[in-house]
Amino acid sequence: MSEGVSKFSAENGEAKVDIGDSGDCLVGLSKAEVMKYATNPTWIMLRRTLFFLFWAIWVAMLVGAIFIIIVTPRCQKGLDPKWFEKSPIYTIRVDSFADSDGDGAGDLAGLTDKLDYIKHEISINAIALEGLLEKSDLHAIQGRQGSENDFKNLASQIKVILKLPLVPEVDLEKLRKWAELGAAGFILEEFDDMSSQYYEAMPRWRQTIFNTSDSPDSKLLALSSSQFNQLREEHCNHVDMILNYDMIRLPQAFMSTDLHAALGETHTSKCRTNFVLGMANVSPFVTRFEPRSLMEALLIFNLLSDSTPIVYYGDEYGKRDTSSEPKSRNIVPMPDPRTGLMDWIDLARVRIDSAPSIYKVFTAAAKLRKLEASIYQGSTSLRESDSVLSMSRVKIGYPGFVVVSNFATEKKTINLLTTVSRLIPENGNVAMTSTNSKHLKDEKLKLNELSIEAGETLVIEFVPEKET
Structure with a gap:
């Protein structure tokens, strides 16, 4: 066999390989040569130097990483929005909304039956009830609108805010009663900023309401006054909102600068920014602006802005006023304002109609607000x-x-x-x-x-x- 070619043989059951003459091929160091380098002082020093250098670099990288973590500004974890920040508030006159027993008047049971529509179709998580309680006795529900158990059942399924007129003196026990029955908040209407009685009572009202819950963020206290711009900023130490009626007061043919000014209002106080879009004592939202494109722009900007939109029942599909009370664009005090019955037949027609409508605009924008964190x-x-x-x-x-x-x-x-x-x-x-x-x-x-x-x-x- 030629040189440099390995040979294989087996003798006595043992395998042997003869690689022959390897010529100039490098076959590694012998044991003696390895030991020579292993005991050489120069190589010993080089190995030690490389060993310590490796660990020094590794430790330096670890320290550097820790230093960067410590000194780098941390991203602020976003606070979970409160329920009245995430959802529009849908104002309902109970005796005009939905009738459960066929007596011709809306009631709490009928309203409860419509919660699937409110919560899932128009993406509302909070409702404000007006005209529910007797003005002269805030302990009692008016007329045939239902019982305390009906209210408790409703409040267990959705956030319920009670609108309370400040005609009688607000009894702390009355607030406590409705809060314990499940009311998520109260809007104190006809608030008089000049009344020392009201001003001095607010801390007690707030404490009474919030003591009924283990979570301080679960309750809302708000003030309502047609002179909202004149209410003192210190009220925001005790309330979450002062209802803002700037959107109602926009001109009928408002310009981009008008809406920009209203939306651009900044609040340095603790009060939550909000805009009331509709109420019983003004003309309906659908008839308030011309052309229709202005109404839709206003609705979309409000539903997607960093503020709480407060809409009136029926505004979501363009309900018109069917009451006998004359209305205007001005916020005029009325003894018992009404806009007429919720027209469920008309709404059903709008819902199945494939044509573009205010209902489709409302539901699309409200859904974005409910689902999208950026909104x-x-x-x-x-x-x-x-x-x-x-x-x-x-x-x-x-x-x-x-x-x-x-x-x-x-x-x-x-x-x-x-x-x-x-x-x-x-x-x-x-x-x-x-x-x-x-x-x-x-x-x-x-x-x-x-x-x-x-x-x-x-x-x-x-x-x-x-x-x-």
Whole structure:
């Protein structure tokens, strides 16, 4: 066999391999050579140096990582929103809403039967009841509207706020009674800021209400007055809201600057920002603004803003006033204001109609508010430019949204990246629109060159850019 070729043989059951002459091939160090280097002082020092250098670098990296963790500003964990921050409040006149026994008057049992519609179809988690209690005796439910057990049953299934007129003196025991029966909050109406009696009683009212629950965030106390702008800021030390009627007072043909000013109000107090969109003693929401595009823009901006929208029953489908009481755009005190019965037949027709409607606008926006963290918990950027109003809602780590409405009489083109927020990317998808829009849901749009028609409102979903 030629040189350099291995041979295999077996002798006495043992296998042997003869690799022959390896020529110039390197076959490694012999044991003697290895021991020579192992005991060489130079190699010993080199090995020790490399060993200590390895551990020194490793420890330095560990210390550096710990230092970075300590000194780097931590992301603030977002607080869970309170229930009256996440959901619109739906105001209901019980005796006009739903009749369970066919006596011609609405009642608590009928209202309870409609909770599936309220909670799941129009995405409402909180209702405010007006006209339920006797004005002269806040212990008693008026007429045939139901019993205390009916109220308790209702309050066990949804957040219930009681509107209490401050005609009689507010008895702490009366507040405690309804809170213990399940009332999640109270709106004290006809509040007189100049009354020392009311001003001095507020801390006791709040304490009484909140003592009925183990969770201080589970109860709401709010004040209502037509002179809400004159109420003192120190009231917010004791109440969660002072109801704001600026949206009702907007002009019939309001401009983008009007809505921008109303939405842009900032509150440095503890009071929660809110806007009342409808009530019994003014003309219905659907008839208050012309053209209709203004009404839809107002509704969409309110439902998606960082404030609590307070809507009146029937506003979600465009209910009109069927009472005999004359109404106007002004907030005029009335002894027992009514807007007529909830028209469930008309609502059923609207719900199955495939045509665009105020009902579809309302339900789409309310659903976004209920489900999307950027809407109920995100930061806001609000901008008005050349009759175009834009509002972005962003919470990092979640889909962002931007509402854009053109109040001009001609088409406008806007760069949302530079006009509204640098967190907005170049592209986004349509989440919902006003009824006059030709855009389709999920349609992709360029946000750095967005064309928007006159009177059109768009809600666009996007992936927020990283902050720099």
